[in-house]
Amino acid sequence: MLSNLLFDYTLRTVALGSGIMGVVSGVLGAFAVLRRQSLLGDAMSHAALPGIVLAFIITGSKEPLVLMIGAAVAGWIGALFVMAIISTTRIKQDGALGLILATFFGFGLVLLTWVQARPDAAQAGLDRYLFGQAATLLERDVAAMAAIGGAALLVLALFWKECAILSFDPDFARSMGLPVHLLSVLLTSLLVAAISIGLQAVGVVLMSALIVAPAVAARQWTDRLGVMVVLSGVFGAVAGVGGVVLSGAAARLPTGPVIVVCISALALISLLFAPRRGLVWNWFRVNRPVARQGA
Amino acid sequence: MELFTEIILIAIVTAVACALPGVFLVLRRMAMISDAITHTVLLGIVLAFFVVRDITSPVLVVAAAGAGVATVVLTELLSRSNRVREDAAIGLVFPLLFSIAVILIAQYAGRIHLDVDAVLLGELAFAPLDRFEFAGNDLGPRSLWLMSGILMVSLALLITFYKELKLATFDAALAAAFGFAPAALHYGLMSVVSLTAVGAFNAVGSVLVVALMVAPPAAAYLLTDRLPHMLALSALFGALAAILGCWVAFALNASIAGAMAVMTGLIFCLAWMFAPQRGLLAQVVWRVRQRWEFAQAMLAVHLLHHQATVQAVVECQAAHLSEHLNWPPAFTEQVVRRAEQRGLLVQQNGMLTLTDQGRRFVATILGGDEL
Incomplete structure (x- = not known):
């Protein structure tokens, strides 16, 4: 299995792509979860679908970079809509998210089926963005993912301190004179970039797991932001590569769902067994004194 | 009946059946739970299929509704453990359960006639092909009967528990003080949502179910302050979106489910812009x-x-x-x-x-x- 990873070219490309996706979505997901925006990732990844199809309709190309940009723009518009609905109506975050998620996705579906009904076959393969097909990742896909992901991580590193303050105490950030609104838009944009990277591998439906689960897992092991973000990225990468290797090892194992199961397993193990915060340790801590009294 | 009429009828009944429980989801700030439930019912269906080995068995519907409620319980357990916030708990639970279902389907692809694409996206155009026959007579499309039944059940429950639901939604503490058992109402509502999701996703796909459950009530919420009006308006908007959606989809030769979702979105946008008191x-x-x-x-x-x-x-x-x-x-x-x-x-x-x-x-x- 591991030797395949080293020597099999296709598998290596796919694993590299999934690994990059895992790192980027893990790192940016950490901020999303801390800022209570776990489900925004879900909404934005669904909202990206019309962007992908529209990018194809407008440019006629299936170049990964073009489609990723389309996905990012649509996801971003979806996020703007969510924020606008929350701030101008009495509908709360959950309602706005569900609304945008489902209607944008429906719009994407209309476009997709409309394109598919046309006689030319150029559109073939667009529907892999629904569930993702990591196995179809090519070298140029991975290059595009690395470029967008690297840029996103670089921007995050540049604004690290500001983003950290914003995530923990937005009021304090405002009182320090930081441009809170701009920073918030920046973080959301970076999250959109992370999502647009992952869509090709795991698809719009399962993308949210890659935003939420690594961050939840990492949160259990540490109280420090830096450590949490790095751990989250590592967990994401491990799940990405592990999912690819596992699904390559057995027949009929779809990669996207296997990656999701891997990252969820990491989150579950962390929730149960992480030192201090783990539920199992907690259970022992609560029950031990009682047992001693009984003895 | 003509094929087109049948499709529109199924669409209308489904839309109304989704809109009624959707009103309470939106009011109780639980709209995203519907997103989770519509995905995880697939796991219930797959697991039940392994037991009964019959894709048309009613046991599947019950199991799917059970999976929906289990999702809610799991999410609540996680968020109550104080390790994860509620939104993160939702985002953690449903992709996992959905992924397990997809993997199971892929593993036993030869033996389950379940298409994940169809589950997520639905194909209303094919719904009338599945007929409900009794004693050799063709009584119409099966999904029309199924959705009408679900609509009747949720209407009956709504009428019976209207007072309790209303109070528990707007003042949970007072409802508890009156002994209305908010927990029972909560899980009852979740069961209805799950049941509706199961019935609806057959015809229209799980993502559209979210659109039908959230968008019409959200639009109605901007137009009225009274619960009965909100229920009626939601049902009306749902039905309207169903008719317009079918019409547009036929004109464009595109997905009916998607077109209906777009219509619910447009109706919401109109309400958002032009609502007499709350519009932009x-x-x-x-x-x-x-x-x-x-x-x-x-x-x-x-x-x-x-x-x-x-x-x-x-x-x-x-x-x-x-x-x-x-x-x-x-x-x-x-x-x-x-x-x-x-x-x-x-x-x-x-x-x-x-x-x-x-x-x-x-x-x-x-x-x-x-x-």
Whole structure:
């Protein structure tokens, strides 16, 4: 299995792509979860679908970079809509998210089926963005993912301190004179970039797991932001590569769902067994004194 | 019945059946739970299929509804452990359960006639092909019967528990004090949502179920403050979206489910823009009116303050107002003209004087005692 990873070219490309996706979505997901925006990732990844199809309709190309940009723009518009609905109506975050998620996705579906009904076959393969097909990742896909992901991580590193303050105490950030609104838009944009990277591998439906689960897992092991973000990225990468290797090892194992199961397993193990915060340790801590009294 | 009529009928019944429980989801701020439930019912269906080995068995519907409720319970357990916030708990649970279902389907692809694409996206155009036959008679499409049954059940429950639901939604603490068992109502509602999701996703796909559950109630919420009106409006919007969606989908030869979702979104946008009291347009109009109202109030108070004092000659002169009040001259002119038209003040030789009506206006602002 591991030797395949080293020597099999296709598998290596796919694993590299999934690994990059895992790192980027893990790192940016950490901020999303801390800022209570776990489900925004879900909404934005669904909202990206019309962007992908529209990018194809407008440019006629299936170049990964073009489609990723389309996905990012649509996801971003979806996020703007969510924020606008929350701030101008009495509908709360959950309602706005569900609304945008489902209607944008429906719009994407209309476009997709409309394109598919046309006689030319150029559109073939667009529907892999629904569930993702990591196995179809090519070298140029991975290059595009690395470029967008690297840029996103670089921007995050540049604004690290500001983003950290914003995530923990937005009021304090405002009182320090930081441009809170701009920073918030920046973080959301970076999250959109992370999502647009992952869509090709795991698809719009399962993308949210890659935003939420690594961050939840990492949160259990540490109280420090830096450590949490790095751990989250590592967990994401491990799940990405592990999912690819596992699904390559057995027949009929779809990669996207296997990656999701891997990252969820990491989150579950962390929730149960992480030192201090783990539920199992907690259970022992609560029950031990009682047992001693009984003895 | 004609094929087209049947499709529209299924769409309408499904939309109304989704809109009713959706109202309570939106009001109770649980809209995203519907997203989770619609995905995880697939796991219930797959697991039940392994037991009964029959894709048309009613056991599948029950198991799927059970999976929906299990999702809610798991999410609540996670968020109650204080390790994960509620939104993260939702985002953690449903992709996992859905992934397990997809993997199971892929593993036993040969033996399950379940297409994940169809589950997620639905294909309403094929729904009439699955007929419900009884004693050799064709009674119409199976999904029409299924959705009508689910609609009847949820209507009956809604009517029976209307008072309890209403109170538990708007004042959970009071409902608990009355002994209404909010927990039972909560899980009852979740069961209805799951059941509706199972019935609906067969015909229209799970993502559209979210659109039908959230968007029509959200639009209705902007238009009314009364629960009965909100329920009726939601059902109406759902049905409208169903009809328009079918029509557009046939014209474009595109996904019916997707087109219906787009229509619910458009209906929401219309409500968002033009709702009489809460719409964006109404908010803009209100803000503009507030601006003039406030400016007139400023002017009137200023005049009252300086009238009949030594500085009146300077302070109450129309030509000098803009520097005293720090307004641009054009704006000052406008305010004076509006106040004059309203009868708040009169202008004589460039001097402004409050009328009796103007004094009363100031009195209402200042509280009345100072005159």
